[in-house]
Amino acid sequence: MTKAATTFETRLKTTASDVETLLSSLLSDAPLVGEIARPAQLMAAMRHGSLNGGKRLRPFLVVESTLLLGGSAEAALRVGTALECLHCYSLIHDDLPAMDDDDLRRGQPTVHRAFDEATAILAGDSLLTYAFDIIAAPETKLDAAAKMELVLALARAAGPGGMAGxxxxxxxxxxxxxDELGVMTLQAMKTGALLRFACEAGAIIAQSSVEDREGLQAFGRTIGLAFQLADDLLDVTSDAATLGKAAGKDAGRGKGTLVALHGVDWAEARLEALTAEAVDLLAPYGKKALILQETARFIAGREN
Amino acid sequence: MTKAATTFETRLKTTASDVETLLSSLLSDAPLVGEIARPAQLMAAMRHGSLNGGKRLRPFLVVESTLLLGGSAEAALRVGTALECLHCYSLIHDDLPAMDDDDLRRGQPTVHRAFDEATAILAGDSLLTYAFDIIAAPETKLDAAAKMELVLALARAAGPGGMAGxxxxxxxxxxxxxDELGVMTLQAMKTGALLRFACEAGAIIAQSSVEDREGLQAFGRTIGLAFQLADDLLDVTSDAATLGKAAGKDAGRGKGTLVALHGVDWAEARLEALTAEAVDLLAPYGKKALILQETARFIAGREN
Known part of the structure; x- marks a missing residue:
């Protein structure tokens, strides 16, 4: 393993642990200023759907893109945790009977199985709403203008023209x-938009130049494409035990993926090309970019 | 009818029409900057769930509380419309089979009946997300600091410690x-929090003093209590044709309300007292407060 890969793994674990700690504290039963009360069952469902030992890849991208551009790591952790709340809301709602109807998520019962459907809907709604609370709260130490840009970029990445769409x-x-264009639009919205936001967020937090912001957006978009391609490949080549969820279900339900359209060999070559492109996009930052470049390789090579 | 009541009715209609126009434009199929595409069916579901000729009471409170304190009516209309999107999301999700399981809303099929359950979940998610977009967008001409306070106050009013809770x-x-305390907490959160925010928003938009903000919060809290009491009374005394939804269902399902606990006579007297209290709270503003005071009377006397 290269030194960059070792450093990457250590830092990924550290950020995941930091996110877990902050999430636990943010999702306590104690109401904040301006809140009336926090229903225990709802909070438990929110914790069930978010404190589940995920890799926390999106917060990691926020933190590392912020560090690349010299911004505040503390603010980045809060923004990353807000993004993770929003990501977890999307998983809870995706798992609902009316949507993907999944019983398991990371080997655990999904929120509507562990609680009930109504509670799962509300836990998702609450995590989505809370994401904006976390960014706007005084504990996130950023200029109001930067917070505003984060709220707008996140809402647009997550809304009808992004993830929800x-x-x-x-x-x-x-x-x-x-068709192929349709598949690419779907993927850019469903999984790409939040990954792009995660990288772009670093440039907003660090109040970087337009060039830096566009560079990070391009990096985010490229790893988003790679992430989805790796996912589609895993769906074909992996089994349920490794994935922690039902494998082969996309193909089984007749969904178009680029792997289905072009085959495994094409997809593997394309994944390699996208990874090289993502690495190249950060070349101007020299050694400072090693961790984010390693993240691009990790995304291409992950097993679940 | 008094002159204030006539002016109130005219202005309520004007604001409702302004909200309808702005919502139609905001919920068009054309993607905004930073959005990838807007799926036609999702946008249609969002419009179905929001462009339904409601009274737009919450936006009206935002606009009138802003005018009372000398803030921008244009900004208030956008913030009020954002709040209306959030209110409509809550109705769409409340109507879902797993929640209240309602087929009709304002005499029209609910979103999950007109479309399907998955689309209704996503339309709600999207309207909630879009509320924050509308506030943060450059078209809302307010200082970043004021926008930030609005985002925070709205997220807290709508989240696990507010409406969703x-x-x-x-x-x-x-x-x-x-028990009685439980009923009051439930109502303060479920319907009270957004009405309080609607009034408080005026003070944030106008960048008023702490005293003004607290005064408007108190007014909002009081009309929130009145609103819920009037609702509970209607549920007992009205019929389905007037309400446009199933009447008597709260009592039928054994839910505690203050009317159930204390009876109709007590509730009518309490409603009158709350209205007088709300009117008194705005007495320091003199004639400028006539419209908001009339709004308090309207809330107590409304028939649906």
């Missing part, structure tokens, strides 16, 4: 398989 | 009827 396209794809 | 308490109340 991508999920709607995904539902439509079950009825009629999309 | 109130909905969770409401679900729990179906299994075990709460």
């Amino acid at each position: 991508g999920q709607a396209l995904d539902l439509a794809a079950e009825k009629q398989a999309p | 109130g909905q969770a308490l409401d679900l729990a109340a179906e299994k075990q009827a709460p």
Whole structure:
């Protein structure tokens, strides 16, 4: 293993642990200023759906892109944790019976199985709402202008023109398989938009130049494509035990993926090319970019 | 009818029409900067769940509380419309089969009946997310600091310690009827928090003093209590044709309300007292407060 890979693994674990600690504290039963009360069952469902030992890749991207550009790591951790709340909301709602109808997530019962459907809907709604609270709260020590840009970029990445819209396209794809452009739009929205935001957030937090922000956006978009391609490849080549969820279900339900359209060999070559492109995009930052470049390699090579 | 009542009715209609126009434009199929694409079916579901000719009471409170304190009416309309998106998301999710399981809303099929359950979940998620987009967007001409306060106050009013938490308490109340304190907490969260925010928002938009902000919060809290009491009274005394939804269902499902606990006579007297209290709270503003005071009377006397 290279030195960069070892450093990457250590830092990924450290950030995951920091996110877990901050999330635990943010999702306590004690109401904040301006809150009336926090229902215990709802908070338990929110914790169940978010404190589940994930890799916390999105917060990691926020933290590392912020460090690359010289911004505050403390603010980045809070923004990353807000993004993780929003990501977890999307998983809770995706798992609902009316959506993907999944019983397991990371080997544990999904929120609607562990609690009930209504509680899962509300826990998702609450995590989504809370993401904006965390960014706007005084504990996130950033200029109001930077917070505002973060709120806007996050809302746009997550809303009807981003992640939620991508999920709607995904539902439509079950009825009629999309063409290649349709698949790419769906993926850019459903998984790409939040990953792009995660990288762009670093440039907003560090109040960097337009060039830096566009560079990080391009990096985020590229690893987003790689992430989805790796996911689709895993779905074909892996088994349920490694994935922690039902494998082969995308193909089984007739959804179009780039792997289905072009085959495994093409997809593997494309994944390699995307990884090289992502690494190149950060070349101007020299050694400071090693960790983010390693993250791009990790995304291409991950096993779940 | 008094002159204030006539002016109130005219202005309520004007604001409702302004909100409808702005919502139509905001919920068009054309993607905004930073959005990838807007799926037509999702946008149609968002419009179905929000462009339904409501009274737009919450936006009206934002606009009128802003005008009372000398803030920008244009900014208030955008913030009020954001709040309306959030309110409509809550109605769409409340109507879902796993929640209240309602087929009709304002005499029209609910979103999950007009479309499907998955689309209704996503339309709600998208309207919630979009509320924060509308506040943060450059078209809302306010200082970043004011926008930030609005985002924070709205997220806190709508999240697990506010409206969403109130909905969770409401679900729990179906299994075990709460005591009086429980009923009051539930109502303060489920319907009170957004009405309080609507009034408080005016003070944030106008960048008023702490005293003004607290005064408007108190007014919002009081009309929130009145609103819920009037709702509970209507549920007992009205019929489905007037309400546009199933009447008597709260009592039918054994939910505790203050009307159930104390009777209709007590509730009517209490409603009158709350209205007088709300009117008094704005007495320091003199004639400028006439419209908001009339709004308090309207809330106590409304028929649906």
